[in-house]
Amino acid sequence: MLKAFKEHIELKFPELLREHFLIACSGGLDSVVLASLCKELGLQFSLAHCNFGLRGNASDGDEDFVRTLANSLNSPIFITHFDTLGYVNQHKVSVQMACRDLRYTWFRQILEEQQISLLLTAHHANDNLETFIINLSRGSGIEGLTGIPEKAQYLRRPLLPFTREQLEAYAQSNAIHWREDSSNTDTKYLRNKIRIDLVPTLKELHPTFTENFKNTLHYLQQTNTIANAYLEQLKSELFVPHEDGYKIAIEALKGLHPLTTYLHGLFYEYGFRELDNLEALLDGLTGKQLRSNSHVLVKNREFLLLSPIHKENESDFYTIDEGVENLSSPINLKFSEVSERLDNSKNIIYVQKNTLNFPLTLRKWRKGDYFYPIGLNGKKKLAKFFKDEKIDVLSKEKVWLLCSNDKIVWVVGMRADNRFKVVSSAQKILKIEIT
Structure with a gap:
């Protein structure tokens, strides 16, 4: 297997020959064999182990085992502990989903802090089969039946061509020890039920089922590649x-x-x-x-x-105190007193300063908003204004309103309000511009 793994790395993952990477290591067969193979090839890596605290002493035993493994491989190691059940209760998700969320968030944190670009996981051919059956049972297009991708962003999965039986044979022939998770035999979990009950039956029906499945997966991937090329066109x-x-x-x-x-x-x-x-x-x-x-x-x-969908971290309501000259968030605005008024434009307006009540506010539009557009007689609902200006639904959500109390001074970047226009150069004139 070592020879086949070496050829696979050289052909599909040459970046691993050059870069230091991270291996997610639970202490189970798959990740221990992956780490051992990488060590045999002289690759440079660190281990990362999560203690989810779900199995008491057994979880702590896994942690101790991975520490010892890292020491024997002369590999740096990162270990963390999670309050997994607390996360489950807070976010109302399953234990399995909680473990996934927690570990991948932590993995990304390590990659960023340590300036490591790649994470290896030990998914193998049996995982591919289980994923295929799960997606098939739930109803899936071809994208759900093409297996787990070998490469996805920062993730690399170099064991996908190899079966669990191959991994176990390699471990036994090289006196490699690993930890068994007792939950792996609990058939209340869907993956376990597929692995324990369904897959052996499929192999009984056809002795070469595993190899046939790998070929089928390859054909589906080729078909998907052709379909995706057409869809992109x-x-x-x-x-x-x-x-x-x-x-x-x-x-x-x-x-x-x-x-x-x-x-x-x-x-x-x-x-x-x-x-x-x-x-x-x-x-x-x-x-x-x-x-x-x-x-x-x-x-x-x-x-x-x-x-x-943009996840806004900031409020949609901002205040602007008198005397502010430059605003950088949520948009760039410049405020300056000038001695004369020029013509308004979409990016610059002139207002009579004494008509404003500070602090001014910046906010998004609301149903029922109206203003008195310069150049028109009377008031106009903002919804009607947007419609006449042919502003689409998504663009409306991005428009900011500069307001004095509840009155709209400027539909920013579009039209000023007649109530604040300059009527006397003897009074202070405020120039407001988008920068």
């Missing part, structure tokens, strides 16, 4: 860059057949899974929207607008 034609996202013509989408299949392929990577809702959006009213965990899709007349 289609996206380059249909997805027109628009602000920080895309604008997609609805009629062009409706011309694709079978429609649901294309919608799945085009929007799956953005987190949209409910195809019925996605198809209904095409005929929905302007303003109707769908949200995934990462993106929002909005119907805007004859287009769909696709944009990432």
Whole structure:
């Protein structure tokens, strides 16, 4: 196996021959064999072990074992302890999901702090089979049936071509010891049930099942590569860059057949899974929207607008005290007193300073907002103003309003309010500009 592993690394993971990397090590067979193989090849790595505190003395025993292993391999080691059940109660997730969230957050922290670019996990061919069956049982497109990726961002999985039986044979022939997690035999967990009950039955039905499955996975991956190449070409034609996202013509989408299949392929990577809702959006009213965990899709007349969801850490309400000259957040504004007024533009307005009540505020628009646009007679609802200016739904959410008390002074970057216009050069004039 060492020879096969060496050839696999040289062919698929040459970066591991040059870089120091991190190995996630639980102390179980898979990660211990991975660390041992890397050591035999003379690769440079550190170990990272998580103690989730779920099995009492057994968890502490795993930690001690990995410490000893790191010492025998002459490898640096990182160890952390988690209050896993506390995380479960706080975030209302399963224990398995909590462990995943906690460990990968910690792994990324190590990579950043230690300036290490790659993390190796010990997923192998049996894990691929279990993942395939799980996705098959839940209902999946081809992307869920192509197996665990060998490379994904900072992750590398060099053991995927090898079965657990191969790993165990290598460990036994090289007198490599490992820790057994008793929970691995508990069939209340889906993966364990598949591994213990289902896979042996499949192998009984066909003696070469494991090898056949690897071939099937390879063919599916090839087919997926071809399909993705076509979808990327289609996206380059249909997805027109628009602000920080895309604008997609609805009629062009409706011309694709079978429609649901294309919608799945085009929007799956953005987190949209409910195809019925996605198809209904095409005929929905302007303003109707769908949200995934990462993106929002909005119907805007004859287009769909696709944009990432920005997780704002700041409030949508800001105050500006009198005397402030420069504002850098949430937008860049400059305030200066001038002796004469020039014409307003989209980026510069002039206001009569004594009409303002400080502190001014910056906020997003709300339903029912109105102002008195310069150049028009009377007031106008902001929603109607946006419609007349052909401002789409997503763009409206990004507009800032500069206000004095509850009165809008400026729809920033668009139109000033008539109530604050300069009527006398004898009074102080405030110039406000976007910088």
